[in-house]
Each structure stands twice: as C-alpha cells, then as structure tokens.
Amino acid sequence: MTEFDWGVIWKYREALWDGMLTSLKLFAIALTGGIFFGTLLAMARLSHWKAVSAPAAGFVNLIRAIPFIMAIFWFYFLTPMIVSKFTGQQGEAVGPFTSAVVAFIMVESAYYSEIVRAGIQSIPRGQPSAAYALGMNYWQSMGHVVLPQAFRNMLPVMLTQAVILFQDTSLVYVVALKDFLGAASKAGQLTGRIVELYLFVAVVFLVICLAASWGVKRLQASLAVTR
C-alpha cells in the first residue's frame, strides 16, 4: 500500500487540465442549451394546439426512450452525414466535439423539458390569468410571471439533473473525445497508475458536485419566495 505514486497526477497535469476544460465546456453548453430548448419544448408541450404539443411530446418521448450513449453514437455518425449532404463536403465535417454537443443538447433538452413542464404546472393558474388581465401576452406572462417562479421551484431538481449531466459528459469517450476521465484513463494506461488517477477523478467529481450543490442551496435561500 505504500506504492501509491501521486506524482503521476502532477506529471500529467496539462493533459488532465485540457480534459477538464473539454468536460466543463461540454457541460456548460449542454446545460445552457438543454435548459433553453427544454423550456421551449415544455411550453410547446403545454400548448393547447395539438399541432404544437404533439411533436414536442413525440420528440421528448423518443429521446428519453433511447440510451444516452446511443444518442451520442448516432449524432457522431449522423451529424457529419447530414452536414455533408448540405455542404457537399465529404468526410468529417464536424468532428467529435460538435456532434457530442448536438447529442447532449438534444438529450438534455428532452430531460429538462420534463422538469420545466412540472415547474410550470406547479404555478397556480391564477398567476398567468393575472398577467393576462394586466394585458400581457403569452411571452410576457411566461417571461415575467410564470417562468421566474417556476425556475425557483425547479432549482433542486435542476441541480440534480445538472450533476447527472456533468457525470454523463464522461460518456464522450465512446467517440474518442478526450474529456477529463478520458485524459485520466489515458495517463493511467501510459503510467500503469490507474488506481491513483481514477481516485483523483472521483475526488474531483465529488468536490465539484458538492460545491455546486452548496452553491445552489445558497442561491435558493436568496431567491426564496414567501407565499
């Protein structure tokens, strides 16, 4: 047990840092895009018009029914094909990062849409009524009255989903995109110090998730609404 060599982490710090940056970048884009498109999807799903709600429901159910890793695969192979169809260029038009981003945004927007939908439905009907009675239109009622309250209610669930998303970024190893875990894995294989590196990865994930959870708790306290 005295054989642990923590020096390898320092030695590979640059590769690990690059991997972490890739993970964080993917996480940030997927989170922002997922919440943005997820909100639009949720609004579409709650629409009175079947022509709007049915496709949204179909998309969400389809995406939620397939394994995440398959979605990543699909977009890795599909996006370049579609792009090359449109641009006429052959071969790898986008590359693993872009296709991973597309896959992540689509999958996350499906997951977030369910959270946002529940959040919107948690707001009493009288609230949008009051907004409409003041002369607001649908977008103003949503933007100023319903969503600000809904997001407050959703924060804990959104955090849970964000934590899962951050952990899921490690799935991009299947398309040979070097994220944090991928970088650690590579370093581990090169040095034979897999245990140290994986322990390190676990600790880093733990610290990040604990910090995020603490941050959201504080945010929630400062946004708390007394009814």
Add this chain to the structure above:
Amino acid sequence: MSTPESPRPMIDLRHVSKWYGPFQVLKDCTTKVEKGEVVVVCGPSGSGKSTLIKAVNGLEPFQEGEIVVNGISVGDPKTNLPKLRACIGMVFQNFELFPHMSITDNLTIGQVKVLGRTREQALEKGLKLLDRVGLLSQKDKYPGQLSGGQQQRVAIARALSMDPIAMLFDEPTSALDPEMINEVLDVMVQLAREGMTMMVVTHEMGFARKVAHRVVFMDHGQIVEDCTKDEFFGTARSERAQAFLSKILHH
C-alpha cells in the same frame, strides 16, 4: 342599432353560452354594464358568476353569444385581447399578486411592459395609488409579507395603475378573514362613488346596498334576476333569489 340617446353600454353581454364538454356552465346570459354603473353579480356557488365575469375580458372562452366591451367584441378571433385587457382592470379572489416581485414591482410591471411607460412614470403612478389604498409604507415588501386584506388592496391598486375604463371584481373578499373584508370594501366603495364602471361578483350584500346600481342574480348558469338594487332588495321576484337572500342576509 346604437342611437345618440342610448350609447352602447361599456360592457354588453348578449346570449352568452358556454359549455365544459357536455356540461353547460353559462346559459344564454344577457346583461350589460353602462358607463359609470356598478353592477353586482351574486348567486350561489357554482352558478357561473366567476365564469361570466372572466368571459368579459376573455380569460374564459365561450361558445355562443357575444360580449362587447367598449365597442370591441371579446369573442372575435381578430380582437387584440391583450390590448383590450390592458384597459380593463381585474381583481381576483386570491389576489394573484406576483409573489416573486416587490409590491412596487407588482404595481409597475404592467405599466412598463404593457403600456410602455417609463419606470419613473410607472413608479410615480404606482406609489400614488398605493398611498390611496393606505399602504405606501409597505412598498418595498413582498406580497407574502402582507395580510390578505393588504394584498387585495395592492391588487386593486395594481389594476388601477393601468388607468382602466372599467373594473371587474371576482369575489374580491371571499378569501379574506372577516376582519379584513371592510378595508377592501371601503376601497371599492370609494372607487364606485368616484364613478368607476364596475362589475362585481360578490356575496357582500352590504356593498350592493351601498353602491350598486343594479343587481344580477345567477343560478345554474342562468341570469335569473337583473334589476335595480331597490327592486332586488325590495321584492326579489324569483323564489330562488329570495331563498338565497334570506340565507345570506341572516348573518
């Protein structure tokens, strides 16, 4: 149809019917509110009063008939409903202040976002109205920090901040503790005396006696009585209305 002697009423409901699936909630309702008139709508719960008043500003769609407010047809799909609603104030049973905004923001948001007033103009107007309902000192609080009666007075001020041409009240005192009812009614009486056009769904017969011009009595989605206040409290004609009155006037 309208002649100079009898201008179109401010709120004109003609043969309005509404169904929830097979269940008819409004049956051929016809009534009107003239400019400057105060009309009290009463009746047992489930009689369709709230549905009727919400139909007036298009919050509840209806299938048959016509509602014309200030010359604009509410049911017409081409009508710009937000624009119409912006000039009709509405006060709800559960106040419906926006809980995530301060009292000040509640009073200014409609003016700024809908009427396009500057924040300064809106603030001046909002605070003047807040002062009028006696709550200026509460301006930086949040709705949840106020009592029910206070919240409802803020809600009235919020509706007035839009300079409405008519006010709709949907059971404004039903969710209040008894000791808070009067502070809200006082504001409404004052408003009525200033000549505001008002349609008020309420069980407060004292309020009706004091300021109503006409009383509309509803039962099972129908308008059973539509008469002047004196006629209504004198010899309310339908048996149902008499039974209703005798029940609620005892306490």
